[in-house]
Amino acid sequence: MKKIISLSVLMLFVSIITQPQTKKVKVVTTLNYLKYVTEQIGGNNVSVIALANPKQDPHYVTPTPRMNAVTTDADLFIENGMGLDQWAKNVVDASGNPKVQAGTSGHLTATLNVPVKELPTEVSRAWGDIHPQGNPHVWLDPLNIKIIAENIAGSLKTLDPANAAYYLNNLQHFKEQIDAAMFGEALLKAVGKKAGDILSRKTKTGELTAWLQTKKLNSKLGGWMKTAQSLAGKKVITYHKTYIYFAERFGIDLAGELEEKPGIPPPPQHRDAVVELVKREHITTILNDNFYSTEAAEYVSSKTGAKVAVTYIDVYATTETETYEGLISTLLQNLSGTVR
Numbered sequence: 001m002k003k004i005i006s007l008s009v010l011m012l013f014v015s016i017i018t019q020p021q022t023k024k025v026k027v028v029t030t031l032n033y034l035k036y037v038t039e040q041i042g043g044n045n046v047s048v049i050a051l052a053n054p055k056q057d058p059h060y061v062t063p064t065p066r067m068n069a070v071t072t073d074a075d076l077f078i079e080n081g082m083g084l085d086q087w088a089k090n091v092v093d094a095s096g097n098p099k100v101q102a103g104t105s106g107h108l109t110a111t112l113n114v115p116v117k118e119l120p121t122e123v124s125r126a127w128g129d130i131h132p133q134g135n136p137h138v139w140l141d142p143l144n145i146k147i148i149a150e151n152i153a154g155s156l157k158t159l160d161p162a163n164a165a166y167y168l169n170n171l172q173h174f175k176e177q178i179d180a181a182m183f184g185e186a187l188l189k190a191v192g193k194k195a196g197d198i199l200s201r202k203t204k205t206g207e208l209t210a211w212l213q214t215k216k217l218n219s220k221l222g223g224w225m226k227t228a229q230s231l232a233g234k235k236v237i238t239y240h241k242t243y244i245y246f247a248e249r250f251g252i253d254l255a256g257e258l259e260e261k262p263g264i265p266p267p268p269q270h271r272d273a274v275v276e277l278v279k280r281e282h283i284t285t286i287l288n289d290n291f292y293s294t295e296a297a298e299y300v301s302s303k304t305g306a307k308v309a310v311t312y313i314d315v316y317a318t319t320e321t322e323t324y325e326g327l328i329s330t331l332l333q334n335l336s337g338t339v340r
């Protein structure tokens with residue numbers, strides 16, 4: 001017996017001294033795209049849990065005891081913010097974890113510094129009840145995901161300064177990956193140093209096409225921006241106002257929504273108004289987020305022949321969306337396959 005005890009004490013001792021010096025940073029995120037980006041930046045130094053199911057409506061997630069429990073000993077809590085995942089506050093409160101309360105270095109609103117669209121005003125507060133701080137679906141613009149990644153890297157650096165260089169290196173790598181998916185490797189090579197920054201800036205100011213022409217680089221454009229050329233100016237209907245950042249980035253025209261009042265199925269008059277709009281504008285595509293009923297979309301489709309594309313907006317929702325790049329590629333494919 002004594003021998004067994006001393007052996008187990010010895011093994012315990014060995015396991016303590018062979019453990020890595022640094023403890024992983026335990027991160028809890030609300031949405032899955034935040035988990036994905038955190039894993040890209042944090043690599044082996046983080047363990048990340050996402051609270052929401054990627055197929056779930058991100059506006060309405062019911063906090064559970066499991067969510068509170070996993071947050072109890074988290075070092076960092078990351079939310080999308082902008083009023084989308086307000087349910088996160090209940091989880092943070094219920095966890096009783098002082099390290100992740102709002103205002104501490106262990107609490108990050110990932111969309112900090114992302115330019116917000118559709119801020120409710122006195123004149124137009126139609127979407128204010130579901131988007132009280134403007135439209136929060138910012139992550140579907142790949143240029144915004146780079147800002148989000150910078151914010152996440154900033155928090156990891158603060159919480160784990162010993163590995164700051166590692167996080168910054170991973171951030172750089174992630175941004176290069178997004179730039180390559182966005183513009184294509186050939187164009188990045190042709191532009192050379194700081195290509196990602198230059199091309200992102202030209203895209204944001206709407207000068208990309210003209211700039212590529214003057215530089216005679218048109219033929220080098222690849223990636224999502226190349227795919228999107230065939231979609232430019234095309235009109236689509238969406239169920240919810242999920243795609244405003246995505247559409248603006250890729251030059252798609254959002255003609256209208258099936259959802260008239262957030263959270264309420266479209267009334268018959270509104271469905272029929274959309275039918276008229278689809279006919280008048282010869283619209284061929286309706287994007288319907290997977291967590292909304294397709295009933296209204298199918299109705300419009302039956303009257304007009306427009307195709308209903310059921311779309312996913314979070315990473316890990318399907319096998320095609322196991323990465324952020326896969327998520328954006330799949331959305332563009334949904335459109336390429338149906339938009340005429």
Ligand SMILES: [Zn+2]
Binds near residue numbers: 059
């Ligand atoms: Zn929304």
